[in-house]
Amino acid sequence: MKAGVIGATGYAGAELVRILAGHPEIDELILSSVSFEGDQLEDIYPNFLGRVSCKLLKAEEVIESSDVVFAALPHGVGEKYAAACMTKKNHFIDLSADFRFDADEAVYNAWYDGKTYQYPDLHKNSVYGLPELNRQKIKKRAASGPVIIGNPGCYPTGGSLGAFPALAKGLNRADIPVIVDAISGVTGGGREPSRSFHYPECADSVAPYKVASHRHSPEIARNLAAMAASGNNPAPQLIFTPRLAPMNRGILSVIYIPLTAQWSVTVNNAMMPPSKEIAAKTAEIRELYADFYRDEPFVRVLPCGMSAATNRVRQSNFCDISVHLDINGSTLIVTSAIDNMVKGAAGQAVQNMNVLCGFNERAGLDMIPALF
Amino acid sequence: MKAGVIGATGYAGAELVRILAGHPEIDELILSSVSFEGDQLEDIYPNFLGRVSCKLLKAEEVIESSDVVFAALPHGVGEKYAAACMTKKNHFIDLSADFRFDADEAVYNAWYDGKTYQYPDLHKNSVYGLPELNRQKIKKRAASGPVIIGNPGCYPTGGSLGAFPALAKGLNRADIPVIVDAISGVTGGGREPSRSFHYPECADSVAPYKVASHRHSPEIARNLAAMAASGNNPAPQLIFTPRLAPMNRGILSVIYIPLTAQWSVTVNNAMMPPSKEIAAKTAEIRELYADFYRDEPFVRVLPCGMSAATNRVRQSNFCDISVHLDINGSTLIVTSAIDNMVKGAAGQAVQNMNVLCGFNERAGLDMIPALF
Amino acid sequence: MKAGVIGATGYAGAELVRILAGHPEIDELILSSVSFEGDQLEDIYPNFLGRVSCKLLKAEEVIESSDVVFAALPHGVGEKYAAACMTKKNHFIDLSADFRFDADEAVYNAWYDGKTYQYPDLHKNSVYGLPELNRQKIKKRAASGPVIIGNPGCYPTGGSLGAFPALAKGLNRADIPVIVDAISGVTGGGREPSRSFHYPECADSVAPYKVASHRHSPEIARNLAAMAASGNNPAPQLIFTPRLAPMNRGILSVIYIPLTAQWSVTVNNAMMPPSKEIAAKTAEIRELYADFYRDEPFVRVLPCGMSAATNRVRQSNFCDISVHLDINGSTLIVTSAIDNMVKGAAGQAVQNMNVLCGFNERAGLDMIPALF
């Protein structure tokens, strides 16, 4: 099979190429780049020398020659390629935000610089590609024709997966917000140089940004609502805070989920270390999480006592999750870790292709996380 | 005046020496080290070459020769030195946790490896040295004799300062926990090598640790309760989560404070970007914070639109604070940044000395934060 | 085939496991660890969760059950395992220095803490496993029985490969030393915590260490002499300086090779930028290097104008090499980059296994360097 990547020289695009180059079902890669059309990929990223040699073409040529197409483009420029793929009956997996909001154009418009849908009909039939939420929907749609996938944002992937079991099972009090406090590596900002990602500005420092105003907020809120609804539970409020850390890759989310009385533990003195009841309830909820994700190929619910860490999922498609109960006994604290460029972008896109095409969902994604 | 530092070769002790060496009221430094007794400080830290040359003595010699004594020792070994200082009528500023819990030995015992007070009487008269909370108490006590200061922990400093104004003024709903989610540089772990702080284990990675079980939790909770009480408000519940980031210095805290209805803004659609009402209420609360800290020499309440960042307070005694309102309108999000080794340890200890001794509180602490 | 790893929980051992787990010719891994005998590998390195699950056994059990054995042990403790493997007729690939010096026990003894050979006969028949130097020797020996491989040190790999073509072809003046100035990531120091590799001591800083006294010096010198001899050229003197950089992986070597008059360019004014003659001679030497390594699967000679960089070979078995002529026209400046844990340790060990066993030399080692 031939896989095409439109926008192969951005960070997510290049990571896609790297993963697809080792995918057992992909025979050939067809790549495009607006910035470097006519150049060789390996001239832009010498890492590929001797492994992948590929001329950078026009987007139209990619669509023409490929059996499945990925787009790793800026927001707002890829709809026409999606339309072309639908015409040509090829799946289209979009790593931008353009197809993440389905028919809800107003939300997309409000958060993405006032952009509007150029091909509104396409959005009626696209699917948000978080397999842990929509796998059956993706499969069903693929059974009846070409599919447009809105590949999730990096923060929404880690944040949603950490909260899903609690929301599906109704552990949370609906009247208190769920908080997702996430910290990301700098590759999340992409390949284009800017003050914010200039080495001396972000080295040796941590800072939050876009507090209470990041565009991933509505995407996470929508995911949490959808999962809660799957268990007939009400949608929770969401608070989302992103920070930037001096590392290349990875997102570590800490998620605070207020528990119903039923799932809480009574604590007499929160000035004292956690009691055995806390430990027991933690183990019970951890078991619930492990059950929820038992058949997921890329979610690892860690043993009690461990926390997720970005260096344990580095360069892999895993999402690690750990479960804790707060010292007052009434808030679930979940930690989740992903590699923002893999499960948070390119790896998840390949996972979506695997689901769409009926491949083994692990195909091309069986990397063991790099140790360092 | 002669200043003594017991435990001058740990990270906090050495940072103390560096600050005290530039203090206009200190003429001489008397230093001790158990590990390096008899050596020269500059052999252990060549940074001091040509600037500070000092032989490392016994603790007893330090007490004998100094007018004010700092102790930067492991928890549980410094009480006898405090006792000796009281006898000799010298102030004793302790950077360990031994005097942070006043007479509440049970809490200390429960969180600090079962340690007990060897000199219980000393703890009846020690003062917790967070000047923004206890300045008047420190001054008053100093007026009538030598004082023992329990210098605050690093996390409690940044976390408490960010929450104080809201608690003093009763902005918060008492029935929902305050959350302090903090991320620290690695110097917080001290000078002793260990797996957790081994370069390849913490470089290029972020991870939480001791989730819901860190010993700074009761210290922060106690501070929040004290400040709330000062405004006749009830003590809030606290959730505290520490993380480790790949940087040397700094603590960035994000603090979530649930607001009373009076301080909240009604939001019709939290899927949409923040409204003007949100911005207006944020500015109002920011003003309240600025008023609260107007006379504090080391707290900077940032303009609306900025967030605190550790690289803006690096190598200084500042605590930067920013104020935000969450997208649902009902939770105050505060960010605070300190240098964990300065305002979080050695700088604050010097600030306490300045208060105790009636010096200008800024003396020796007027560093402009390093730009990079 | 079953591969055994003795010492699987050190950094090199764990990296070996990670590579072998994806090797197409290896069906099963048998692992041992002195420190963690009886534990599961994935408890020590949670990265392996869901990918490799393996109990840590005794070294003897590894030898008993494996078809090929790797040892990633401290220097001086593995000879008996080599002996056992020879008896059992299995290849033994040793990542320590024990078999790097062949029969030259005096050099080993002088540089490695006075250790002596316990099984001197083994050293008469071991082979130094730098395939680019000794591939034919390894193959020939493997044809007639089990082989002991002394897997090269990390610095010697990068330093030797960068200098080999010039020495083999006699470009260098023999009367002036060759200089290898190399800088390494911190994983080179291994998994054991120590002051030198404590995060705050090495973050945000660069320092040389063991200047003119590092034990890799005689290993590099021996390699250079061997390659020079292959071209009937005299052995050069060697100067080797290692430095430590704040990064996890990688070694970047800059190698200064004084050129004979024949290979030099006459420069009239070295205060002026390099002339076209410099560029032409550089291209000529670059061509010579490219020819020399034309059939090597893991050496990439970069185009003129590029320099080697550790982030272009990260997580791969490549050695990148670039060639430059100094501004005076008389010294060749070569840069070489490897991943110290792959081509500098575990990857090269697997490459040696591939050569020994007649596998495709690229088997299990076709990783595309990680982009970030």
Place this chain on the structure above:
Amino acid sequence: MKAGVIGATGYAGAELVRILAGHPEIDELILSSVSFEGDQLEDIYPNFLGRVSCKLLKAEEVIESSDVVFAALPHGVGEKYAAACMTKKNHFIDLSADFRFDADEAVYNAWYDGKTYQYPDLHKNSVYGLPELNRQKIKKRAASGPVIIGNPGCYPTGGSLGAFPALAKGLNRADIPVIVDAISGVTGGGREPSRSFHYPECADSVAPYKVASHRHSPEIARNLAAMAASGNNPAPQLIFTPRLAPMNRGILSVIYIPLTAQWSVTVNNAMMPPSKEIAAKTAEIRELYADFYRDEPFVRVLPCGMSAATNRVRQSNFCDISVHLDINGSTLIVTSAIDNMVKGAAGQAVQNMNVLCGFNERAGLDMIPALF
């Protein structure tokens, strides 16, 4: 006294402001910025909040109101300000390369984008401001009127200081090049974002750049020649190689100086660890270095056995130097460390002001290097 800084918002300019703000002889700062004219400095660098509040003016206003003027501008735009200062009889300290080459316009032209001198007469009387080379010349010139200082480049500072004693005393063989192999932190690239200094491109990686073609090469060569000439020794050839390391500040140079027979030690077997003769000769040369720099306020010659490290001079104006003899006995290996933003730029500029104005040369520069 009033100090003016033209170009106060670049990295070197801002660092200058930070140092000058604590200088005991400076009462007021007058600042300009083309990019941010009319803004407040503390809005660009919030680090200054509460410490320095200063409106950014035009360059002409700075010159008008200041008693001494610093320029931290791009190369090629500052000559007119120098001319204006001369007219106004004020010293002008230029941090660009414009006045580093004295009357040698051809070299400047060849390396700095073909720029030419607009005010050639100014260059006949400017002084290259490396105090360890030209202190007397600076003083003498200041005695007779306003002076233009060409403040040295960062690499030339560290590289020259490490080589000076050997060249002045004639330790080196003139027929073999001196090699300066230096590695720099990323602030050396300035404040303007670019691909080369984009966080993900330089984090966790080391790479050389502009090998044998960096514009600091002629500046270093000229300095070495000048110092050699001061001892009636011939000018050495120079090879200069810069690398970039993932750290904010600091330059670590390793300098290889081939020794005359008189200063060499005969080594019988360079495969063996260094002999006592090597250690003795090293101590002798170290003593010579210490003597040479005995009266220098900012050069520290380290004890034998130590190497220079950037984290030992961090945030200070020190240059640390260590001395080693190579294993063959015939090459001196010197390591030198500076903070590229202090001794390599802003600190040295202030040192030049101190010399020019007859202040204590240490004034404003007595910082103890930051410990981490």
